[in-house]
Amino acid sequence: MNRFYVIVPLFFISAYCNETTLPEEIPVGAKYDKARNVYYLDEPNRQRLYYESGKLYSDCPVDEAKQFHGFCRTYARSEDRTASEGKYEHGAKVGDWVWYFPDGKIYVKQKFGTRPRRPDSIWLGEEGNEEGPYLRYYSDGSLELQGFYKDGQKSELWQKFFKDGELEYSGYYAQGKKVRTWFYYFPNRAKEAVEVFDNDGKFLSRSIYSPDGKKICEVDSKGASCG
Structure with missing residues (x-):
């Protein structure tokens, strides 16, 4: 029941650019990058990316290796507003980063550390150096998801909420793995499921309930008993 979402860095880019x-x-001198589907303009210590419409996508300082280094900002495709902003150090996000909804309200607030990025993070859709609180919001400003990262992995208590503020699920992570007991709820506040893991993240059991509170399935390492 992994209900977490990955934030895609080039989320706002359209699927087509005219290469020729x-x-x-x-700007004159800009080149087309087919892999990223953007135009880019390299300047001394800076790189600007552009949508095919000509609107600025991102404006970021770079180091000698052409990696982002310094305060960077991305912009929405159809409006002149900030889509995300934060700081890079030699190609890695560091410190406080913020992503925004189209109306300018905060979508995600997240912190990144200065430790080396985990080698496997690229395959998991993660940065690999996340550190500290993670907060995600609904478009109306109410909290949707909150959690914590340590050494680039999910850690401590994570909770997701329905739009009305009621709890959708709650549980603990340790080194990126679910541990202890996790609780899931229906929108009517009835219990949906209970999952149990040991302290090393090994799955032990799962109890599944109907919206009226009746247990309909019990699952453990030996199999499932339902009905």
């Missing part, structure tokens, strides 16, 4: 014709709004 440079739009009027794109």
